[in-house]
Structure formats: C-alpha cells, structure tokens
Amino acid sequence: MPATSSWMIRASLAYLVAGFTIGGLLLAEKGVSFWPQAWRLLPLHAEILITGWLVQLALGVAFWIMPRLRGGQRGDLQLSKAAAAAYNLGILTSLAALWFQVPAALAAGRVLEAGGAAFFLITIWSRVRTIQR
C-alpha cells in the first residue's frame, strides 16, 4: 500500500473514532440529558464523519487500488501527498472554524479541502482507464 493511501486510511480511521465518540455523546445526551451544550458538537460530528471518515477513506483506497500507469507507477506521489495534506488541513481548519464560529476560517478550510481534492483529481485522473489485456 503506498504511503499516501496508508496515511489517508489511517487518518480516516482516526476520524471514525473521533466522529463516533462525538456521535455517541450526542446520542447518550439525547437519552439521558447530562450535557446540553454537547449539541454544539453536531456540525463537527457531521464534518468529521462525512469528510474525514467516508470521503477520505474512499480517496485513500482509490489511490491504492485504481489501475496503475504504464510502468507500474501510481502517478505523482509528491502531489498525492500534498493533496492528502491540504485535504486534512482543510478538515482541521473547518472543524476549528465550526467550533469557534469563524466564517472566514470556514471558507479557508473549504478552500483547502477543495484544493486537496483538485490535486487528488490531477493525480488519479489518468489512472481511471480501461486496461488493455
């Protein structure tokens, strides 16, 4: 498994634990009220599990299992690492912005996420192809 995929999948597993922890707190709060302020975490719960867990896992696995380029390469590894870094920085920035309610920081986080996704698209685009046997 290439380093980019390994990092992205492990990051997604970490987000899974974080997201399930917040989700568990919210569900428990719904059942037995003990911390009403926990509901401030709801937007973070959604961001962590959708962007950090589901989407990032899909990206990491895609980079691992998509057909390789001629010569067995997976494309520009440096660019893929930059994509993963930008995407995760975007998630963390967005999470901080959601918590502290700073709209400008949220926009910056979204730009980083979109930039990471765009870098990823450039890296993987030519690997989405029919394999001639």
Added chain:
Amino acid sequence: MPLIVRTFLKTALLYFVAALLLNIAIALQRAGVSFPPRLDPVYIHLVTVGWISQLIIGVAVWMFPKYSKDQPRGPEWVNWTIYALLNAGLLLRVISEPAAASGGGEVWGVLLLASALLQWCAGVLFAVTAWRRVRLR
C-alpha cells in the same frame, strides 16, 4: 467471499432498503399521515452507519492487506464482535429513539445510552483492528 464479509455486505444492503422504506414513511408523515416522531435522525443513521459504514467495514475486512498468514482477516471473533456491536447498537437506536421521543418512559433513554455505547465500541474496535492491517509494502 468469507462468511463474515457476506454477512456485513448483505446486512448493509438490507439497511439500505430499510432506510429507503423509512424515507417513504417520513414523506407520508410530512403529508399528514401519523408516524412516530424523530424518524429523520434514524433515517440518516440507517444510511450512514447501517448502509455506507457497514459496507465499508465489510469490504475492508475482505480486501485490506493481510493481518497475518494464519489469520488474513484478523481474529474472526473480533470481526463478529464488531458486527454484533454495530448492529445491536443501531437496531436499539431504531427502536428506542422514536419511543423515547414519544414519551415512552425513562427506560428508552437508558436504551439510547446503551445504543451509543455499543456503536462506539464497534467503531473503536474496527479502527484498532484495521489500523494494524494498513501498512506500507
């Protein structure tokens, strides 16, 4: 395809259909037909936990790099425990969340707490076992 993987994937497909059926109930509810309250969060979690996450877990158990030569998918009992915890927790939520919102008594609130704990344990257990299988070659 191993039994545990087939079980994860087929259960995920059942949740997908169940979620879409529940979505019909939500639409009818908005049209004035009487259904229990708080179906929206149940629907969202049937899709995201029961369908998508469970499908991912099943495929990961199947396709991630081998845990070891003797146990390619890791200890089988761990995978079955993840399956049991995740589905017991989710089913408990499906039943107890609308019941708690309908004012069915404190017991439903306690069951929601148990549902949260079961699903959290499933998520953590999966993350820990999958973490070991994700490695550089």
